[in-house]
Amino acid sequence: MSIKKILEAPNKILTEKSQKISQIDLEAKEIIKDLIETAVSQKEPEAAGLAAPQIGFNKRIILVRDFKVLPDSDKLLIENIIMINPKIVSKSKHRYRDWETDRKSTRLNSSHSRASR
Numbered sequence: 001m002s003i004k005k006i007l008e009a010p011n012k013i014l015t016e017k018s019q020k021i022s023q024i025d026l027e028a029k030e031i032i033k034d035l036i037e038t039a040v041s042q043k044e045p046e047a048a049g050l051a052a053p054q055i056g057f058n059k060r061i062i063l064v065r066d067f068k069v070l071p072d073s074d075k076l077l078i079e080n081i082i083m084i085n086p087k088i089v090s091k092s093k094h095r096y097r098d099w100e101t102d103r104k105s106t107r108l109n110s111s112h113s114r115a116s117r
Helices: 026-041
Strands: 049-051 061-069 076-084 095-100 110-115
Touching: 026 049, 026 061, 026 076
Parallel strands: none
Antiparallel strands: 049 061, 061 076, 095 110
16 A cells, blocks of 8 residues: 555556456555545645546546535545446536646646536
């Protein structure tokens, strides 16, 4: 388990099709641990999600972090959700444009077309 360097474009692994996970073996478990540890280590801004290719593994594993403020409290609850071989099962034909920041900057620096649902 270790904090990995987050790869950025134009790194080739980010454009390749990732390999399907056929079983949750020791390698898959280590990738999951590395995803969580790497995401948790990211501050300002905190990582909202991370995919295995972003840390150098060409596998279909992603981490989504759900941030919630507990009711009647200032405490933040962060749930780490792991998805293995995720699939997009539907998407809206309705699109909208949204701005996004990269992890190194707090300024809006790219516009993306997204499904509205």
